[in-house]
Amino acid sequence: MAWDFETDPAFQTELDWIDSFVRDKVEPVDFIVPEPLDMANELRNAVIKPLQDQVKARGLWAFHLGKELGGPGRGQVQLALMNEILGRSRAAPVVFGCQAPDSGNAEVLAHFGTPEQKKIYLAPLLANEICSSFAMTEPQAGSDPKMFEMTAVSEGDEWVLNGKKWFATNAVFASFFITMAITDPDAANPYKRMSIFIVRADTPGIRFIRNMQVVNEPGNGSHGYIAFDDVRISADHLLGPRGEAFRVTQVRLGGGRVHHAMRSLAQCRIAFDMMCERALSRQTQGTNLSDKQLVQGMIADSWMQLEQFRLLLMRTAWKIDKEQDYKKVRKDIAAVKAVMPRVLHDIAANALQIHGSLGMTNEVPFIDQIITSFRMGLADGPTEVHKVTLAKQILRDYKPSADDFPTHHTLRRHEAALHQYADLIERLGIELPDRS
Numbered sequence: 230m231a232w233d234f235e236t237d238p239a240f241q242t243e244l245d246w247i248d249s250f251v252r253d254k255v256e257p258v259d260f261i262v263p264e265p266l267d268m269a270n271e272l273r274n275a276v277i278k279p280l281q282d283q284v285k286a287r288g289l290w291a292f293h294l295g296k297e298l299g300g301p302g303r304g305q306v307q308l309a310l311m312n313e314i315l316g317r318s319r320a321a322p323v324v325f326g327c328q329a330p331d332s333g334n335a336e337v338l339a340h341f342g343t344p345e346q347k348k349i350y351l352a353p354l355l356a357n358e359i360c361s362s363f364a365m366t367e368p369q370a371g372s373d374p375k376m377f378e379m380t381a382v383s384e385g386d387e388w389v390l391n392g393k394k395w396f397a398t399n400a401v402f403a404s405f406f407i408t409m410a411i412t413d414p415d416a417a418n419p420y421k422r423m424s425i426f427i428v429r430a431d432t433p434g435i436r437f438i439r440n441m442q443v444v445n446e447p448g449n450g451s452h453g454y455i456a457f458d459d460v461r462i463s464a465d466h467l468l469g470p471r472g473e474a475f476r477v478t479q480v481r482l483g484g485g486r487v488h489h490a491m492r493s494l495a496q497c498r499i500a501f502d503m504m505c506e507r508a509l510s511r512q513t514q515g516t517n518l519s520d521k522q523l524v525q526g527m528i529a530d531s532w533m534q535l536e537q538f539r540l541l542l543m544r545t546a547w548k549i550d551k552e553q554d555y556k557k558v559r560k561d562i563a564a565v566k567a568v569m570p571r572v573l574h575d576i577a578a579n580a581l582q583i584h585g586s587l588g589m590t591n592e593v594p595f596i597d598q599i600i601t602s603f604r605m606g607l608a609d610g611p612t613e614v615h616k617v618t619l620a621k622q623i624l625r626d627y628k629p630s631a632d633d634f635p636t637h638h639t640l641r642r643h644e645a646a647l648h649q650y651a652d653l654i655e656r657l658g659i660e661l662p663d664r665s
């Protein structure tokens with residue numbers, strides 16, 4: 230497959246606009262609005278809504294969506310270039326209408342929703358009149374969804390849900406949840422036992438046990454630990470085919486994972502730029518830090534990690550655009566997801582070290598970025614699981630060797646070469662050393 234690294238000049242103009250708009254108008258919002266999805270916050274609405282209007286007027290709203298859903302439909306490469314800027318700010322994805330987890334939930338609703346579901350849930354979600362939460366993980370099981378226990382039992386024209394969900398991001402602000410429950414416990418195939426449902430957050434029987442707070446997050450925690458006690462929803466709130474939860478969630482998670490990586494790139498860039506500036510600004514033992522070879526080593530390592538990650542990410546975005554099917558790019562997405570936490574962690578750690586004591590404080594972003602790197606290594610599935618997926622996909626293209634020795638075994642190749650050139654060697658009368 231060939232690839233093309235050029236950015237369309239017309240889109241570069243848009244990127245330049247996004248860059249200065251985010252820097253001048255959106256980044257300051259992070260300092261006055263801690264939770265950009267808290268629609269009950271008057272200041273949030275007064276500040277964010279006019280910014281959203283400017284983005285809409287510019288045709289950049291909900292950039293992750295195809296034209297049929299009201300987005301510009303410009304594909305993942307352009308989205309990556311844009312997210313690389315938006316990831317600098319907590320508020321920016323909300324201002325541009327492409328924030329997680331709503332973006333992934335919108336994709337699922339768009340793919341599998343009925344016309345009625347799209348009207349009630351998707352339309353206001355796309356307009357950011359409401360927000361949503363994805364409640365899949367359970368307190369006893371996260372990495373292995375086959376171990377989930379929440380049930381949905383069909384009773385007349387209703388489903389009755391019972392169980393608990395854990396770490397449902399933004400549940401506290403959400404108008405509805407997209408959740409996963411066992412509907413067909415006796416299905417022979419364990420991947421066909423669960424289904425996806427839409428559940429309004431104000432449905433009787435939903436009980437917040439508590440909100441979990443990741444240590445570097447503002448407020449009082451926005452990741453819901455939620456009990457579903459005899460929660461009754463109408464039969465038409467099944468999302469996608471019954472028993473197909475695994476297939477439905479792959480549509481949601483494929484895009485979400487790459488979009489997280491795109492935004493993480495922005496945080497890597499911030500840490501890297503700060504590291505370089507500090508190295509040139511700070512002196513010790515008579516020279517700048519930038520003159521010390523061990524510091525130069527950190528800068529060189531960080532640049533290489535950043536550029537390798539960016540290339541892998543951009544190529545993955547480009548492949549998604551070409552294939553138009555997340556399944557065909559599964560290997561690349563798993564690699565991007567697995568490498569991202571390590572790159573963010575390492576670059577932020579180097580930046581922290583070069584800043585000395587200042588690096589440890591909340592006056593610079595490095596501790597926050599390091600915690601975020603761990604968050605990225607868990608949200609949407611732990612790194613280990615993605616490495617397993619990657620390795621399995623890679624190994625599909627290989628075969629075992631035909632005998633006890635590797636196909637690339639030197640003696641085997643030497644013998645083959647002698648055989649291939651036997652006539653010539655004999656004609657020239659050359660004596661070659663015996664390697665057997």
Ligand SMILES: Cc1cc2nc3c(=O)[nH]c(=O)nc-3n(C[C@H](O)[C@H](O)[C@H](O)COP(=O)(O)OP(=O)(O)OC[C@H]3O[C@@H](n4cnc5c(N)ncnc54)[C@H](O)[C@@H]3O)c2cc1C
Pocket residue numbers: 330362363364365366369370371372373395396397398399443452604607608609610611612613614617
């Ligand atoms: C900030 C944040 C936001 C989140 N948002 C959401 C959300 O919105 N909705 C939602 O449903 N969930 C959400 N989650 C939960 C997330 O999906 C789970 O944390 C993740 O799937 C891991 O599950 P677990 O925490 O139960 O860890 P476990 O499943 O207990 O795994 C613990 C550790 O075991 C190791 N491990 C697991 N499987 C393997 C394996 N196959 N091979 C080798 N080692 C393995 C890994 O090191 C892993 O970190 C969020 C998590 C975080 C941290």
